[in-house]
Amino acid sequence: MKIEKFEAYKVFFTSDTHFNHAKIIEYCSRPFSEVKEMNEVMIANWNRVVQPDDHVFHLGDFAMGGVEEWNSILNRLNGKIHLILGNHDLRTVSQGCPERFVEVTMQKIIIIGKRQILLNHYPLLCYSGADKKTWQLFGHVHTNKNNIGSDAGRLQLLFPTQYDVGVDNNDYTPVSFEKIRDVVIRLKNNKKIEGEYNHRKEHQELAERYANVKLDRIPPRSEWYTVEELRAELHKEIIELYSKDGNTILG
Structure with missing residues (x-):
């Protein structure tokens, strides 16, 4: 697996946007009246923080629909977009991968500064370097303050160096490396205390x-x-x- 290095100020992360997915509004109690409003708000939030030459790592469950529906969203988004496949993405990607993505992969390790970061759609119970130098960013679980799903209890077992970059956990906006770094430092300090x-x-x-x-x-x-x-x-x-x-x- 090739490990690439990126500059901290030019990298963003997100997951579980579920563009075009009307039922996700009900499932995750999203504050939108209908799917068009959800799409427009998330596109505006994305372009507000991401510049055209920034890298965005999307950790899966991008959108519902086929390649044409995906392209209608992708063509409106800033940045160089890397897709880490989620469970809802497999059907569309099997029909043909949108060229707008820089890459499409199941998992990826990147380095920012001296920090190694493992990217996967799912939160992992254990992984190499979890207690030391490696952070893990994930999606899938739609973390929010009212999370009562079947995975809620297991999330208490996560390391303080794991973070859900999904939109439900980050104001429906891609999150910067700097913000994630601040959150992880706070979580590690809280864990120590x-x-x-x-x-x-x-x-x-x-x-x-x-x-x-x-x-x-x-x-x-x-x-x-x-x-x-x-x-x-x-x-x-x-x-x-x-x-x-x-x-x-x-x-």
């Missing part, structure tokens, strides 16, 4: 359990040789107590 909070909370709960343990036997004073030995004896009692229930938490 959440992890530190959970770590502190776990230790606090452990300390409370430790302090509230009622021992079966307190060593008599005659056995108290030093404070350290007393602590060791108490520690031993606590371990034995928890071991009875198979819930040993101290070692």
